């Protein structure tokens with residue numbers, strides 16, 4: 413039976429992007445294929461869990477939404493986990509850097525691209541941290557995706573707002589979980 417490397421499972425509200433405020437169970441996978449300097453994810457720690465173990469942990473919480481994140485969840489998510497979570501009545505959201513394909517059937521895909529090496533075929537949302545560089549290349553990755561632009565830890569919020577006002581196909585995403593101090 414496949415074992416997934418799970419860094420942590422916790423219940424909170426989605427802090428960022430289109431679904432800000434949505435209660436969800438977060439399944440954070442360990443490991444990533446990128447090495448971003450600003451990354452705040454602990455890659456090393458993990459517990460090996462089967463799909464049944466993950467479903468059992470998720471079922472402790474009343475929300476019907478599960479957010480698979482990382483690290484890079486596309487390194488580990490497969491059809492078996494998607495089926496197991498759907499059979500348990502959970503909607504599946506994924507947050508990915510877009511550099512790897514995902515199994516089909518995921519209910520909401522948010523791509524946060526770190527470079528132009530994109531092998532993901534579909535995303536519902538593109539979420540980019542605004543560094544001051546023009547993020548237009550990311551806006552053109554996926555037809556019809558919602559475009560969320562996020563200040564760097566709220567440090568350049570005014571510049572981000574100015575950019576959005578002059579490029580109105582983007583919308584503002586704030587890291588609200590940091591603003592209200594929840595996980």
Ligand code: SF4
Pocket residue numbers: 444445446447448450451452453482483484509526
């Ligand atoms: S892609 Fe995301 S998880 Fe991976 S190193 Fe970069 S910020 Fe961290």
